[in-house]
Every structure is written in structure tokens, then in C-alpha cells.
Amino acid sequence: MPETNPTSKSGGSSSRHDVVVVGASLAGCATAIGLGRAGVSVALVEKSPDPSSFKRICSHFIQAGSVPAIERLGLLDPIMAAGGVRTAMRAWTPWGWIEPPADRAGYAVNLRRERLDPLIREMATETPGVELMLGRTARSLVRDGETVEGVVVRDVDGEETTLHARLVVGADGRDSQIAEMAGVATKTLPHGRFAYGAYFEGPAPAPEGRTALWMLDPQWAAAFPTDDGLTFYGVMPTKDRLPEFKRDPEAALLNFIADIPDTPPIRESRRVNEVTGKIEMPNKVRVQVAPGLALAGDAAFTVDPLFGVGCGWALQSAEWLSESVAPALRGEEPLQQGLERYRRRHTSELRGHAYTINDYATGRRMSPPERALFAAAARDDRVAVGFDAFGTRRAKPGRTLAKLMPQALAVNARHALARRRAGGRPPVGAPQSAQ
Numbered sequence: 155m156p157e158t159n160p161t162s163k164s165g166g167s168s169s170r171h172d173v174v175v176v177g178a179s180l181a182g183c184a185t186a187i188g189l190g191r192a193g194v195s196v197a198l199v200e201k202s203p204d205p206s207s208f209k210r211i212c213s214h215f216i217q218a219g220s221v222p223a224i225e226r227l228g229l230l231d232p233i234m235a236a237g238g239v240r241t242a243m244r245a246w247t248p249w250g251w252i253e254p255p256a257d258r259a260g261y262a263v264n265l266r267r268e269r270l271d272p273l274i275r276e277m278a279t280e281t282p283g284v285e286l287m288l289g290r291t292a293r294s295l296v297r298d299g300e301t302v303e304g305v306v307v308r309d310v311d312g313e314e315t316t317l318h319a320r321l322v323v324g325a326d327g328r329d330s331q332i333a334e335m336a337g338v339a340t341k342t343l344p345h346g347r348f349a350y351g352a353y354f355e356g357p358a359p360a361p362e363g364r365t366a367l368w369m370l371d372p373q374w375a376a377a378f379p380t381d382d383g384l385t386f387y388g389v390m391p392t393k394d395r396l397p398e399f400k401r402d403p404e405a406a407l408l409n410f411i412a413d414i415p416d417t418p419p420i421r422e423s424r425r426v427n428e429v430t431g432k433i434e435m436p437n438k439v440r441v442q443v444a445p446g447l448a449l450a451g452d453a454a455f456t457v458d459p460l461f462g463v464g465c466g467w468a469l470q471s472a473e474w475l476s477e478s479v480a481p482a483l484r485g486e487e488p489l490q491q492g493l494e495r496y497r498r499r500h501t502s503e504l505r506g507h508a509y510t511i512n513d514y515a516t517g518r519r520m521s522p523p524e525r526a527l528f529a530a531a532a533r534d535d536r537v538a539v540g541f542d543a544f545g546t547r548r549a550k551p552g553r554t555l556a557k558l559m560p561q562a563l564a565v566n567a568r569h570a571l572a573r574r575r576a577g578g579r580p581p582v583g584a585p586q587s588a589q
């Protein structure tokens with residue numbers, strides 16, 4: 155049970171929990187739920203005073219690779235009951251569509267953040283041992299030497315409270331103040347694109363239910379089916395296209411989507427919210443732990459949203475963190491052992507993916523091996539299935555790509571041979587744009 159103390163040495167009140175989690179969005183709520191279920195007392199601190207607050211700039215396409223973690227959290231059924239959509243991907247490339255067969259594709263889950271965030275926050279509030287503290291902003295850390303031992307939070311009236319804990323979790327997003335206050339080593343990597351998008355109601359892009367991506371190399375667009383029959387149209391152009399979006403975001407979004415191959419029915423649809431965007435999105439890779447401190451979700455790794463992994467990684471990292479540190483918080487081992495276990499797992503699961511994602515985030519064009527892989531996946535179902543397992547983050551890059559590349563090269567060699575035999579004309583059944 156948390157202990158409270160009306161006056162501390164600093165004059166404000168203080169309390170003691172096993173853990174203080176800063177940020178009650180996806181990573182923070184999932185961490186609090188996991189730890190609460192493990193019998194640990196948690197103060198879950200959120201700067202917004204509104205229990206229904208949600209992240210406004212996010213297309214919330216949660217990759218198939220993260221869905222098992224959502225199921226284990228017990229969140230998948232509530233998501234589906236709230237109107238969530240299960241959807242497989244298809245990707246347009248200059249060589250045709252990559253479309254793995256429906257029975258071998260990964261299925262993502264989509265629910266607008268305005269529904270998802272309050273849903274998981276309510277689940278956290280109902281978890282025994284979790285105390286949700288809304289309208290509290292973390293202002294500074296309590297330390298004993300190098301070790302973090304708590305957080306000072308300020309409420310909306312300016313009152314400060316010191317929250318003491320054995321572990322502080324920074325789940326406070328891409329610009330993590332907790333990481334900064336703790337002086338955690340951060341690598342910032344450049345991002346060469348910006349993002350704009352909005353929800354539309356109207357006819358669904360064909361085939362209905364599939365999420366469509368356009369890999370326009372280096373430009374990018376997507377259509378995500380989501381709850382209430384809405385489609386989120388999003389684009390991520392390179393920075394040289396920014397002036398037209400700043401001038402008139404809606405016209406620029408409509409023109410961009412209406413110009414892409416196999417145009418989806420955006421002009422026959424009605425926009426239902428404001429066109430929103432994000433211009434600066436540097437990727438950040440931080441060391442995930444320090445004495446008395448752990449980072450989860452975007453606070454640990456913030457990667458390019460182009461590949462739609464941030465929400466899922468927030469939930470997965472929360473699961474790894476709560477599983478790793480629960481034994482220590484129950485007094486079964488030193489905390490540093492649990493933190494080190496989390497760091498190793500986070501690194502092993504996500505570092506390879508983060509590397510490939512960050513590498514393409516500069517706005518550069520595809521490299522020759524990437525072109526070979528995309529072309530082969532558009533031409534051959536077996537490559538498309540392996541490519542989908544990697545792209546939906548159900549398979550790690552290293553071994554998967556090592557297996558896929560030889561298959562891709564063989565497919566492309568057969569394709570080139572067939573073209574030559576056909577006198578340079580594309581073989582029967584090849585897409586018009588195939589080169």
C-alpha cells in the first residue's frame with residue numbers, strides 16, 4: 155500500500171509507492187497495469203487533468219507483431235468492442251502491389267486514439283495497486299547520488315508533491331523530460347519527412363478492410379481503415395514539399411492522395427476532422443535504464459512513424475519492463491538485475507528494427523537491396539509473405555532478411571529472364587509499371 159505524508163521536508167506533501175510511472179498514455183498505462191497485477195503499488199502520473207485526453211497526432215495502426223502483447227494485456231477484446239478493426243497490409247511499389255494472401259498475412263489493429271487512450275487509462279485505474287494522478291506534471295527527480303529515488307510533481311494549482319519510489323518509469327513520450335532530467339544518453343537521428351493526415355467518411359479504398367501503403371520512393375502515403383467506418387488518409391512527403399502543405403494543408407493532402415496510383419476514393423469522401431500534421435520528428439534512441447530508472451515506449455526509442463510501430467512498441471516495452479522488474483519489486487532480487495534484464499530484452503527485440511527504420515527515415519530513396527526486395531515481394535507470394543512478416547514486425551530483421559534476400563534475387567532473376575525471352579516486353583500477368 156502507498157504511504158502518504160502530508161508535509162515533507164520541502165514543505166509540500168509526499169507519498170511512497172513501489173513505482174512512479176510518469177505519463178499515462180499507452181506505455182505508462184500498460185506498465186502500471188502489468189506492475190499492479192504483479193502486486194506492486196504504482197503512482198501513475200499524468201500532466202493532463204482530463205481522463206479522456208489522447209494523443210492527437212497518430213494514425214494508430216498497431217502492427218500485427220504487437221497484437222499478442224495487446225491480447226495478453228486483456229486489451230484486444232475491449233478494443234474490438236469499441237469498434238477496432240483488424241486489417242492486413244498491402245503496399246504499392248513501382249513494381250506492383252505487394253499483397254500477401256489473406257490467410258498468411260499479419261493482421262494489425264486500428265482504433266482511433268480518442269477511444270484507445272481513455273480505454274487503457276480506465277483499465278489502469280481499475281487495476282488494484284494503481285493510483286492514477288491526473289493533472290500532475292513531473293518537475294524534477296529525487297536522487298541519492300546516481301540513483302533515482304522519486305519524482306517531484308506539480309499539480310494545476312502549483313502545489314508540489316514528492317513521490318518516493320524504488321523505481322521511476324519515464325513513459326512520457328518522445329521528448330521525455332524524465333530522460334533529460336536523469337541525463338540519460340540519447341542518440342538523435344535525422345528525419346527527412348513530415349506528416350499530415352485526417353479522417354474521412356465515404357467509400358472504403360479497395361479491397362475493403364486492407365490497409366494500403368504507397369511506397370512512392372521517397373514519398374509515402376497510406377489509407378488506414380478504422381472504427382466507425384472511417385478511413386485515415388496520411389502522407390509523409392519529403393521536406394521539399396512542405397511549403398504547399400503549410401499554405402493549404404487540406405488541398406495539399408487531397409491533391410497528394412488524388413495523384414497516387416490506383417487512387418483511393420478520397421475525393422468522394424467527406425473529411426470529419428481537422429487536417430493535422432507534424433513537421434519535426436527526429437528519431438531518438440536512449441539507453442533504457444539507469445539506477446532506479448527505466449524508460450518505456452517513445453521515451454526509450456522514438457522511431458519514424460512511417461512504419462507504424464510506436465504504439466505497439468509502447469505496449470510491448472511496458473510488458474517486458476513490468477515482467478523484468480516485478481521480481482525485484484517483490485524483494486526477490488536486486489532491482490538492478492531486473493533493469494538489466496529489461497534493457498537486454500528491449501535491445502534484442504527492437505534494436506534491429508529501429509536500425510532499419512531510422513536508416514530509411516532521412517527521406518532518401520530506396521537502396522538497391524531494398525529495391526530488389528520490394529520488387530520480388532510484388533512479383534512472388536512466398537517473398538511477399540516473408541516480407542509481410544518482417545514489415546508487420548512479427549519477425550526480426552537479421553535472420554528474416556538473410557533468408558529473404560536470396561529468394562528475392564532468384565525471383566528477380568527469373569523475372570528478368572522471362573522478360574528477355576518475351577523480347578523485352580513484361581511477362582504476362584506482370585503489372586504495367588513493372589520495370
Ligand SMILES: Cc1cc2nc3c(=O)[nH]c(=O)nc-3n(C[C@H](O)[C@H](O)[C@H](O)COP(=O)(O)OP(=O)(O)OC[C@H]3O[C@@H](n4cnc5c(N)ncnc54)[C@H](O)[C@@H]3O)c2cc1C
Nearest residue numbers: 177179180181201213214215292326327451452459464465
Ligand atoms: C505523425 C505520427 C503518426 C504516427 N502514427 C503511428 C501509427 O500509425 N502507428 C503507431 O504504432 N504509432 C504511430 N505513431 C507513434 C505513436 O503515436 C507513439 O509511438 C506512441 O503514442 C507512444 O506512446 P507512449 O505512451 O510512449 O507516449 P505518448 O503517447 O507520447 O504519451 C506520453 C504521455 O506522457 C505525458 N507526459 C509527458 N510529459 C509529462 C510530464 N512531465 N509529467 C507528466 N506526464 C507527462 C503526456 O501527457 C502523455 O500522456 C505516430 C506518431 C506520429 C508523430
